Amino acid sequence: MAVGIFDSGLGGLTVWNKVQERLPEVDFVYLADSAHAPYGVRNADDIYALTCAAVQRLFDAGCDLVILACNTASAAALRRMQEGWIPRDKRVLGVFVPLIEAMTERQWGDNSPPREVAVNHVALFATPATVASRAFQRELSFRAIGVDVEAQACGGVVDAIEEGDMILAEALVRSHVDALKRKMPNPDAAILGCTHYPLMQEAFQAALGGQVKVFGQAELVAESLADYLERHPNMMGSGEAAFLTTGDPARVSDRATQFLRRQITFTAA
Numbered sequence: 001m002a003v004g005i006f007d008s009g010l011g012g013l014t015v016w017n018k019v020q021e022r023l024p025e026v027d028f029v030y031l032a033d034s035a036h037a038p039y040g041v042r043n044a045d046d047i048y049a050l051t052c053a054a055v056q057r058l059f060d061a062g063c064d065l066v067i068l069a070c071n072t073a074s075a076a077a078l079r080r081m082q083e084g085w086i087p088r089d090k091r092v093l094g095v096f097v098p099l100i101e102a103m104t105e106r107q108w109g110d111n112s113p114p115r116e117v118a119v120n121h122v123a124l125f126a127t128p129a130t131v132a133s134r135a136f137q138r139e140l141s142f143r144a145i146g147v148d149v150e151a152q153a154c155g156g157v158v159d160a161i162e163e164g165d166m167i168l169a170e171a172l173v174r175s176h177v178d179a180l181k182r183k184m185p186n187p188d189a190a191i192l193g194c195t196h197y198p199l200m201q202e203a204f205q206a207a208l209g210g211q212v213k214v215f216g217q218a219e220l221v222a223e224s225l226a227d228y229l230e231r232h233p234n235m236m237g238s239g240e241a242a243f244l245t246t247g248d249p250a251r252v253s254d255r256a257t258q259f260l261r262r263q264i265t266f267t268a269a
Helices: 013-022 044-060 071-076 079-084 096-104 128-133 137-143 157-162 166-183 197-207 218-230 249-260
Strands: 002-008 030-031 064-068 091-093 121-126 148-154 189-192 213-215 241-245
Touching: 002 013, 002 044, 013 030, 013 157, 013 218, 013 249, 030 044, 044 064, 044 079, 044 128, 064 218, 071 079, 071 096, 071 121, 071 128, 071 137, 079 091, 096 137, 096 189, 096 213, 096 218, 121 128, 121 166, 121 197, 128 137, 128 148, 137 148, 148 166, 157 166, 157 197, 166 197, 189 197, 197 213, 241 249
Parallel strands: 002 030, 002 064, 030 241, 064 091, 121 148, 121 189, 189 213
Antiparallel strands: none
16 A cells, blocks of 8 residues: 655655655655646646546555645645545545644644744745645644744746756745745744745755744654554555656656656656
């Protein structure tokens, strides 16, 4: 039984890489919907339809558990999927949960009233669709009080990363951080609310300053999945991984290999 990891493009490989390091005995199927990336500029109905189609493809590949490594899909589609689409014998998890658990230092199942947490001013860098959904603010408000979240839609960053233009991506990061700081000059913490952004984490940290704690998602998702699988040992396998894409497999393989600095070979989904 494999664990599915879905992203609109290659950003979710940052999650797969950390999860595979943490859980080398688990089988994974990674699906990149490269033909329709980026999701961050699409409307909610498009994102929902594309996410359902991709998750169904992973179900068909034998995945009973799928991680939406795409923040945009987690923000714009997951709740709607949970309300009426996901079969009873399947599970689909988003990437917000481990992040909010880490920020609030409380487990997701803790239903006690919201309380004050260590950070008060949080910068959220995300795609336009994730920012528009306000999903992060909604989920955070259930667990924390007194936290001011300023969101910055980072248009163009995902496209630049997917094209392999890291010089442009770094310039865009600096521009978006400058725009955020005009609204919130002194954030306590920053959230990289897109799984592509850890590829630019050094640029975000440099632009924000060393005093700002930057939360990435890959390590947090890996730890959360490890905890889940310890309670579901039937999902352990032999450590195999398959990579699928709706785009051009040769091109996507080249980009993926550049990103992770290890050979990654995609096949057609």
